Amino acid sequence: MLLPLLVLLIALCVALGGWAAWFVVRDRAVILNQLWGGAVVEGVLIAQAITAAIRGATHEPPSDPLLFWGYMATALIILPIAAAWAFAERTRWSSVVLLVAALTVAFLDYRLWQIWTAA
Amino acid sequence: MIAPDDGAAPAEAARAPRSTGAGFGRVLVTVYGVLAFAALGRSGYEFMVKFTDAPVAYSLSGAAALVYVLATFALALGAHPLWRRLAWIAVGVEAVGVLVVGSASLANPDVFGESTVWSLFGQGYGYVPLVLPFVGLWWLWRTRGPAAHGKEPAV
Numbered sequence: 670m671l672l673p674l675l676v677l678l679i680a681l682c683v684a685l686g687g688w689a690a691w692f693v694v695r696d697r698a699v700i701l702n703q704l705w706g707g708a709v710v711e712g713v714l715i716a717q718a719i720t721a722a723i724r725g726a727t728h729e730p731p732s733d734p735l736l737f738w739g740y741m742a743t744a745l746i747i748l749p750i751a752a753a754w755a756f757a758e759r760t761r762w763s764s765v766v767l768l769v770a771a772l773t774v775a776f777l778d779y780r781l782w783q784i785w786t787a788a
Numbered sequence: 789m790i791a792p793d794d795g796a797a798p799a800e801a802a803r804a805p806r807s808t809g810a811g812f813g814r815v816l817v818t819v820y821g822v823l824a825f826a827a828l829g830r831s832g833y834e835f836m837v838k839f840t841d842a843p844v845a846y847s848l849s850g851a852a853a854l855v856y857v858l859a860t861f862a863l864a865l866g867a868h869p870l871w872r873r874l875a876w877i878a879v880g881v882e883a884v885g886v887l888v889v890g891s892a893s894l895a896n897p898d899v900f901g902e903s904t905v906w907s908l909f910g911q912g913y914g915y916v917p918l919v920l921p922f923v924g925l926w927w928l929w930r931t932r933g934p935a936a937h938g939k940e941p942a943v
Contacts, residue, residue: 735833735836735837736833739829739830739833740829742829743822743825743826743829746825747822750818750821751818754814754818757814758810758811758814760811762811762812762813762814762815763814765812765815766814766815766818769815769818769819769822770818773822
C-alpha cells in the first residue's frame with residue numbers, strides 16, 4: 670500500500686464528509702455532484718486495491734492477507750451503498766448516510782494501512 | 789401498506805406504524821449494515837483460521853454477527869408488522885448481549901478466552917455496538933403506530 674494514496678484518500682473522504690455535513694445542516698438531500706465525488710474516492714480506493722495486489726504479489730504480501738482483503742472488500746462496498754441510498758431517500762437523511770459512509774471509508778483505509786504495515 | 793417516506797415529520801408519527809427503513813431509519817440501516825458486514829467478516833475469519841483457540845468467544849462473535857444481519861434486514865423491511873417484531877427481538881437481544889458480555893468482560897477480561905465484538909461494550913468498534921441497539925429501540929418505539937399497541941399513543 671502506498672502512503673501517498675492513503676493520505677489522498679483520507680483527505681478526499683474528509684472533504685466529501687464535510688460537504689455532506691454541510692448538506693445535513695442545510696437540510697438538503699445528496700446531489701449528483703456529491704456522488705461524482707464519491708466516485709472519485711471509489712476510484713482512488715480501487716487504485717489502492719490494485720497497487721496493493723501488485724505489491725503483494727511482487728514484493729511482500731500484507732501481514733494478514735485474509736484480514737486485509739476482507740477490510741478492502743468492506744471499504745469498496747460502502748460508497749456504492751450510500752449512493753443507492755441517495756437515490757432512494759430524497760431527504761437530508763441521505764446526506765447523513767453519505768457523511769457516515771465517507772468517515773467509515775476513511776477509518777477502514779486507516780485500518781488497512783495498520784494491517785499492511787503490521788509486522 | 790405504504791408508510792410516508794419522511795422520517796422527520798413528528799406530527800404525522802401518531803397515525804400508522806411508519807416504515808423503519810425510511811428517513812433517519814436509512815442512517816440506522818446503513819450503520820447496522822456496516823457493523824453486520826464487519827462482524828460477519830471478523831467472525832468468518834475467526835471460524836476459518838483459529839476457531840479452536842477460543843471456541844466460546846468466536847461463537848459469541850458469530851452469534852452477534854447473525855443478530856446484526858437479522859436486525860439490518862428487519863429494520864430495512866420494517867414496514868411489515870412481522871419484520872417490525874423481528875426487529876424488536878433482534879435489537880433487544882443486541883442490547884442485552886452487549887450489556888451482559890460487556891459487563892462480564894469488564895469483570896473478568898479472560899472470561900471468554902479471546903475478545904469478542906461485544907467485549908468491553910464494543911470498545912474495538914468505537915462503542916458503536918453499545919449505542920446502536922438503544923438508538924434502534926428508540927427508533928422502533930418512535931415509528932410505532934397505535935395498532936402496534938392497541939391504544940392511542942400519548943404524543
